[in-house]
Amino acid sequence: MLSPRQIFEDNIRPADLLLKVYRLLEHDAPNTEEGVLRTLRDLVKADHDEGVMVIYNEVFLGMIRERAEVAPRLIRKSALCNLLRQAVVIACTGLETYLPAVMNAHFEELITIKGRSFINIKDKELVGHLSAIRFDLPDALRLLADPDTLFVANKVRLYLETNLSGRRGVHVVGVMFGVEQPWGEIGARLSRKPTELGKLVEDTVSRRNDIVHRADRNKTDLSGEQQQIAPAFAMQAVDTIRHVVTCLDDLIQNQMKQLRAAQPQGAE
Numbered sequence: 676m677l678s679p680r681q682i683f684e685d686n687i688r689p690a691d692l693l694l695k696v697y698r699l700l701e702h703d704a705p706n707t708e709e710g711v712l713r714t715l716r717d718l719v720k721a722d723h724d725e726g727v728m729v730i731y732n733e734v735f736l737g738m739i740r741e742r743a744e745v746a747p748r749l750i751r752k753s754a755l756c757n758l759l760r761q762a763v764v765i766a767c768t769g770l771e772t773y774l775p776a777v778m779n780a781h782f783e784e785l786i787t788i789k790g791r792s793f794i795n796i797k798d799k800e801l802v803g804h805l806s807a808i809r810f811d812l813p814d815a816l817r818l819l820a821d822p823d824t825l826f827v828a829n830k831v832r833l834y835l836e837t838n839l840s841g842r843r844g845v846h847v848v849g850v851m852f853g854v855e856q857p858w859g860e861i862g863a864r865l866s867r868k869p870t871e872l873g874k875l876v877e878d879t880v881s882r883r884n885d886i887v888h889r890a891d892r893n894k895t896d897l898s899g900e901q902q903q904i905a906p907a908f909a910m911q912a913v914d915t916i917r918h919v920v921t922c923l924d925d926l927i928q929n930q931m932k933q934l935r936a937a938q939p940q941g942a943e
Contacts, residue, residue: 679924686765686773687913693765697759701732702730705747706729707729719740726741759909760891788938804838805834849927853934860922861922872919
C-alpha cells in the first residue's frame with residue numbers, strides 16, 4: 676500500500692514531465708536552415724516534397740514529419756504555455772490529494788491516542804475552518820444520549836476529505852497532528868519566511884482556479900486576454916508545493932512517533 680507521500684510524489688511527477696517537455700519544445704520559430712533540413716531529410720529518408728518542421732534549441736534537435744499532422748500553430752510558444760498551466764494544475768491536485776490522504780492514513784490511530792482532545796480548540800484557524808460542520812437533530816440527540824468521540828471524529832474526517840486546500844489546508848492538517856505552528860516549522864526547515872511560503876501556495880492555488888474555471892483569465896476580467904505565464908512561475912509553483920508537502924509529511928511522521936512513544940506500555 677502506498678504511503679500518502681508516495682501518492683503525492685506519483686501525482687506531482689507528471690508536472691515535472693510537462694515542464695521538461697516545454698523546455699524541449701521551446702522555440703521562437705521552426706528552424707529553416709537549408710543545411711539542417713537537408714541533413715535530417717537524408718537521415719530519415721524523407722522525400723524532398725514531404726513537409727517537415729525542425730525544432731532546434733540549446734537542449735533539443737527534433738524533426739516533426741508531415742504524417743504527424745502537427746501544424747506549426749500547435750507548437751508555437753503561446754500554445755506550449757498550456758503545458759506550464761497544466762503543470763500548475765497538477766501540482767495543486769497533488770497537494771489536495773495528499774492532505775486528505777495523510778489524514779485518512781493516521782486518523783483512527785490519532786483518535787485512539789488523543790481521544791476527545793483530538794481537536795486543538797485553542798487554534799482559531801482550525802476551529803474557524805471546522806465551524807462549517809453541521810450536526811442535524813438526529814446527530815444532536817445521539818450525542819446527548821452517548822457522547823461518542825469516534826462519531827464526531829468521523830464527521831470531522833468526512834468534512835476534511837473535501838475541504839482541504841491551499842495555505843489553510845496545510846495549517847489545518849498540521850495542527851490536527853499536533854504541530855502547533857505548521858507554517859513556522861515549514862519555514863524554518865526551508866529557511867524561508869512562513870508568510871512568504873503561504874502566499875506562494877495561495878497564489879498557486881488561485882492561479883490554478885483561473886486556469887481550470889476561467890481558461891486562465893483573471894476573475895476580475897473574464898472577457899479579457901489569457902494571463903501570461905512564464906516557465907519560472909510554473910517551476911516555482913511545482914517546487915514550492917513539493918517542498919511544503921515534503922516538510923509537512925516529515926513533521927507529521929515525527930509527531931506520530933512522539934504520540935506513539937508517549938503511550939503507556941500495553942495501551943491500545
